[in-house]
Amino acid sequence: MPDEQIHNAEAGKHHEIEMNSKYLTSHERVNELTSEFTKVLEEVLDKDAAEIVQLSEIGLYQWLRDRMFTASTRALMGDELLKDYPAFCVDFFNFDSDFLSFFFQLPKAMMGDAFPRRDRIFDNLERWSKRMHELSGGTPVDPEGPAWEPIFGSRLNRARQLDYKQRKLTTRTGAALDLGITFGLSSNVIPATGWMLMHLLDPRADPAVLAQVMKELREAETSDGSLDIALLVSQPLLQSLWTETLRLYTDVLVTRNLSEDLLLPLDEDGKRMVTLHKGDNVFAPSWLGHHDAKAWSSPGKPADSEFYAERFVAKDSKTGKLSFSMSGTAGKFFPFGGGKTICPGRLFAKQEGLGALAMVLLRFEFDVIGFVDAKKRDSEEFPGYARAFAGSGAVVPGGDLKVKVSRRQMR
Template identity: 45%
Template sequence: MVEGFLSDRLLIYCLSPLVLSCVVLAGTRIFTTLRYHREVAEALHGSSPRYTPPHVPYTIPLLGSTLSFLDGNPGLFWKRLFSWYPRETGACTVMLGGRQLHMLFNPLALEALFKHRELTREGVIMDNVILKGLGIEPAMAKKFFGHGDTTPMPRTGRNPQEIHTWMEQEFLLKSERVNELTANFARLLRDHLAQELDTSPQEGRQVDLKAWARSRIFRASTDTIFGSSLLQEYPELEEDFFEFDRQFLSLFFGLPGFLSRKAYSARDKVFAGIIRWQNKMEEVTQQGSKIVPVDSIDWEPIFGSRANRVRQFYYHDRGIDVRTRAALDSGFLFGLSSNAIPATGWMLMHILDPSDKERTLYHRVRAELEQVRRPRGELFDSSRLVGLPLLNSIFYEILRLYVDALVTREIRDPLLLPTDNGRQLYFPPGGVIIAPSWVSQHNPGSYAGPRADQFYADRFIKPDPNTGKPRFSMSDTAGKLFPFGGGKTMCPGRVFARYEVLFSTAYILLNFDFDVLGYVDEKGNPTTRFPHFRDSYPGSVVVVADGDIRVTMKKRED
């Protein structure tokens, strides 16, 4: 009898944590579900002129929706969410990693959000990208950004904050400088491909097109910004960089090294290679008095562009250590290559899609490109190139379909944003708003033509009201299409990135002929489907393809 009593007590003792856990989980689910229904009713049918974004229900305290949000299938979280959550609310609040984050997807509210120039994302960028992703020490980050430092720098007479603005506005956004970068990129890509064109066998060469293009464009764009010295010192950079790119977002979670070995190893490998190059840069910058003003040369092989030259001298003058320099240059390289190159790959694959047996789109694009073609060896007019309606429509359709960006804003004061029903969304101070581009850009109600989850080359082409001719148009896309971000935090390299993608696509299509053989998967094995998204975390920006198309390329004869 005593033994039975003890065994019952032991059983209860063993089961009590499990029972308690079940009670907590069930209680959390019931509470968050009841809260959700109350808040949705207020959002859709309430009489108050303002409402807060309804909270998405969850079961596990603090963890909330984290696991489903981090599912590697791009867009899957949103597809599941909107199978039952009403889009009409315009926003929702999601528990991610112990923090309530406001997801905003109402176009009118988004348009208003991007106009609030006082809102920033500095804390998010500093914590996730600078400290966790790039592993920069806080003291070095403070020295680089120079917040609050009003001391003029000797070379320019500007303080650190002014220099950051100057570097962005003068060397990445100014039309004259963008044209300069574009001309140098075009020249370098042409030169890199010249030998390939001259040695192309008569019967052609069989390649996987996206992978082939990636290597050539990466070399040309890296040489354009950083100079040819970087790849000469570190020829393995391409493979190492794209492996780091694949692992980069996992570093944002701040997991210890033994739980993210691949990510830390990839980062260390890239940094080690760039440090070798950085040491050579430092040898040159120490000759300061013998070097012409930092922004006086448009391009040369050691420093590359004006933009990089100014950065390298700024590192030197601020006393930035070599490891931090390598990290910051890796971040610059991310902005340069991790989006424009995959976007070019998607463009080429859609234009040469094997399922288009008549190659209709390919012939339409080639015919349009003939308008800017010049005699062999001469570069075409970039100003005319970026005005071609079909090419631009395809470019923005690629961004609409394949960009997965999370545009963030930190709320420091109470914020009200308008919605379509005349009411306002209220966001309390201390929170973070995230505008997920995937939700807005895949919204079935936002775009005419074929379904929003399908590629449609003519989606951004409309007839000119005066001539009836087709023209490229971005009308009615405010708050619906923001692949480069929005407001004052839009990507500073967006203008050059667009030129880079359009020029690369045009130059390849005009200088080679193609026999399209079919689809291949990520391992190069033949398959029957068009490449899909490779697994990636939300916020990867341009999602990489999980396959390619195999073609036979040969030099164009006419």
């Protein structure tokens, strides 16, 4: 953005915080977004079902990624964007893998088509927004009106589009911020859901875990086939699965610029201190806490480097009842950052991730044919991390599971 636009955007940052608390973090609004997300995903999966069951194999993550992107983009931005710009999904995920290279200012020559691709995304988003304003008669439908409408979608997106004008942001800057919110929306929760699904279906994993997950999913299915989201996201094993996935696979660099000097203890008893100065940039990498052997490798639990879906499940010794517990991990786990700018999408992310997992597993059965690596070559290994800069957010799978899909008979 040009300097003057950065100034306008920063001066109105408090508007964003207000909009997020009004339209993204409140319980009721999260439920509205989830209900739109699950509605579209259901439509997409039902449309798909007839076709994918005919195929001898599909790439599981690749398939899930594109379906979830469609559903979350339509839930947030309305129906027209993907009609207008069907290649958004492909462009977006390529942009996502280039993302940190822009911050680290790699020479343009080393960045392939990252710059023209980003320009193309801006061009498309700018054209879309102008056309949607025309279709809406000049101004988006009031965010206090319907929860969702087809042109600009959710309350949050309508509020954001109105706010761009109020903050004197150009349509080009608006397009950049629309790409920003798409990044927030899709770049972490989709890979996280992919990892959950791949681990559950891994032929080498304990089948009892998938059986217990299916039990919890069925309990959250209502008689009309829809999901009781509140029950779904409070099921003990599902919560543990989500938390373990974020622990092992998010790699965020929580970044702050110090507004005053800060004296920071380097050890528990405060004998060694370091002074950080006003104006310094401070990076808190989640990777260190999330992989701290002392915090995660308690007796009887697999090492911190291993995926262990039940890591946060406690069992009552008398009743056998399962519960979710994160005791003993304070300060070691912060996939959503913290403080004033803690991720405002964290509640929606959990509902979206577990909602998508439920919809996929309750509809389909998957026979795993094998693994492929990042270059789609057959492999003996469960997918590892894709190559990325440290701090890229949720780590993308560097490979996939080849699966044969069939409709689940008993729902």
